[in-house]
Amino acid sequence: MPVETTRPLAxxxxxxxxxxxxxCDQLAARGYDLLVVARDANRLEAVRRDIEGRYGVAADVxxxxxxxxxxxxxxxGLVAGSFRIELLINxxxxxxRGNLADASPKQQEDMLRLHTMAPMRLTQAVLPVLLQNGRGGIINVSSVASFLYSAGNVNYCATKAYLTNFTEGLAAELKGTGIRVxxxxxxxxxxxxxQRMEVDVRKLPSWMWLSATQVVGASLRSLDRGGRVVCVPGLRYKLIVTLLRHVPRGLIGGMSRLRAPAM
Ligand SMILES: NC(=O)c1ccc[n+]([C@@H]2O[C@H](COP(=O)([O-])OP(=O)(O)OC[C@H]3O[C@@H](n4cnc5c(N)ncnc54)[C@H](OP(=O)(O)O)[C@@H]3O)[C@@H](O)[C@H]2O)c1
Known part of the structure; x- marks a missing residue:
């Protein structure tokens, strides 16, 4: 945990x-201390040095x-004991990629654990502190894929659908508490x-691509103003999601046979 300061912790x-x-960049720029989590310790250390050097906040890996x-x-255990936690970003x-029948069972199980069990357990761990403080937020990074189902991406879509649905339910539960999800x-x-999935995405048209800066900017601006629980960055994707929410589910099955890469 970062050295004790009076700054909020994300x-x-x-x-x-x-x-x-x-x-990490945008939260540090806003004056948050950070606890950064991933598997690669060397890369985490590089993030810590970069954040501390550029923004003068404290970060821990x-x-x-x-x-x-x-x-x-x-x-x-660590986050449940920190009273400075204001934001959790799952x-x-x-x-x-590929059909479930051919996929590595371990990889598919890992996906379910990473996209559903880990965010659920971390959310439960921070809630008592956020409720006690009467403020703070939880952002669960889901996907436009949560509104789809797709051949070749069965568990990706299904786990992201869990995450979106979980967050919507939680938002209803936390209404009036001051906590934003x-x-x-x-x-x-x-x-x-x-690149990690080893899929060639060069054929996707440029209009389909967002930058991480756009995505995170839209997310934090929406959280600031108490915007919608489901945040879809970019007008083009807002339109796509509106459409997906209204077309008959059977039509999505037809589209899914195009086997677009996961997003
Ligand atoms: N990129 C897209 O098109 C897109 C679209 C919609 C939603 N999303 C969602 O956005 C989120 C972030 O994706 P990204 O595009 O930023 O991917 P990315 O560039 O591949 O980054 C993934 C991050 O997750 C960490 N990670 C992966 N497996 C982990 C594990 N088992 N335990 C702990 N950390 C782990 C990685 O670090 P280590 O490898 O060091 O662990 C890395 O820091 C994901 O939930 C993804 O589903 C992405």
Whole structure:
């Protein structure tokens, strides 16, 4: 845990790349201390040095594999005891490709643990502190995929649907408490995500791409003003999600046979 200061503390999972790293930047610029979580300890240390050097806030690193119960339990123990926590960003995630029948059972189980169990346990751990302080927020990084189902991306869509639905229910439960929760649902965003999946996304048109800066900026602005629980950055994706929420579910099955990469 960072040295005790009077600054609010934000916990960011998946903090070493893409959207998570951008959350670290924008939150540090707003004066938050940070607890940064990911598996690669060297990259976490680089994030810590960069954040502390550029923004003059305190950051601490917590190397953890959030697919592992023991690592999640260690983090739960740490965050449950911190009264400075104001923001939890459940962001760590990954995509996979291919049919379930051919996929590695361990990888699919890891996805369920990382996208559902870890955010749920971390959320439960910080809630007592946030409720006691009567302020703060939780952002669960879901996806436009949470409104879809798709051949070749069965568990990615299903786990993100859990995360969006979980967040909407939690928001209803926390109404009037002063705590804000958000399901952040980006479309295709430039990061390491697709490279890690080893998919070729060069054919996707440029209008489909968002930057992590856009995504995180939209998320934090919406949280500031007490905007919608489901935050979809970018007008084009707002329109797509509105459409997806209204078309018959059967039509989505037809589209899913196009086998677009996960987002
Ligand atoms: N990029 C997109 O198009 C897109 C669109 C919609 C939603 N999203 C969602 O946005 C979130 C962030 O994705 P991104 O695009 O920023 O991906 P990214 O650039 O690949 O970053 C993923 C981050 O998660 C960490 N991570 C991965 N597995 C982990 C594990 N088992 N335990 C702890 N940390 C882990 C990685 O660090 P280590 O490898 O060091 O652990 C890294 O810091 C994900 O939840 C993703 O589903 C992405």
């Amino acid at each position: 916990v960011v999972t998946g903090a070493t790349a893409g959207i998570g790293k951008e959350f 917590f190397p953890a594999d959030l697919t592992l119960d023991d690592d999640v339990s260690r983090l739960v 962001n760590a995630g990954f995509g996979s 958000q399901a952040l649902c980006p479309g295709f965003t430039r990061s390491e995500f697709h």
